[in-house]
Amino acid sequence: MPIETNPPLLNEEDLRNIALWAAVCAERALPIFETEAPDDTRPRAALSAIxxxxxxxxRTAALRKLAWAANSAAREAGDPAASAAARAAMAAAGSAYAHPIATPHQVNHILGPAAYGAQAAALAAVDPAGIIEAEVRWAIAQAPPEVRHIVQRMPARAPSKGQFHALLYRLDRGLRQ
Structure with missing residues (x-):
């Protein structure tokens, strides 16, 4: 009797689809970081690598190092909006390392670049509430069917406290519709 094996939850093609959407979302926020730190190329390098x-x-150790370098840029940024934009780049570069484990935490790795990008835009804006809604809608509209399908295979996020977790929840819900 043959042994049944399930395919992995995420394969390399899935990771590439996630990575492309993550890059698109994080690149949208990159000018916010570069305005604050024009000589710091770490987030841009992370986005080029992803x-x-x-x-x-x-998927190399160099990509992982570039993700950590973008995270360092986020910590060193003197502006919260610039920090969120660099975190979007870090999360995008790290998306290649999402684990094939069906947990809400892994969904965060998929949604993180879009959520950090929306957060960066909101922190840089005069009308943050309107910007957040627009950025969430934009990120959902940019998600290809493959990314929607990947998110739908993962456990849904539950509502939780905090603005960033609210962004993750709204993105999760939107990609499941």
């Missing part, structure tokens, strides 16, 4: 992975490149 784009290369999304287009068929290897």
């Amino acid at each position: 784009r290369a992975f999304a287009q068929g490149g290897a």
Whole structure:
């Protein structure tokens, strides 16, 4: 009798689809960081590397290091909006390392670049409430069917406290519709 094996929850093609959407979302916020820190290229380098992975490149230790470098840029940024934009780049670069485990935490890794991008836009805006809604709608509209399908295979996020977790929840709900 043959042994039944289930395919992995996320395969390399899934990770590439996630990475491409993550890059698109994080790139939208990158100018916010670059206005604050024009000489700091770490978030841009992380986004270039994740784009290369999304287009068929290897998932290497260099990509992981670039994600951590973007995180360092976020910590060093003197402005909360710039910090969130750098975190969007960090989360995008880290998306190649999402684990094939069906947990809400892993969904955060998929949604993080869009949520940090929306947070950056809101922190940089005069009317943050309107910007957040627009950014969430934009990110959902940019998600290809493959990313929607991946999110739908994962457990749904439950509502939780805090603005960032509210963004993750709204993105999760929107991608499931």
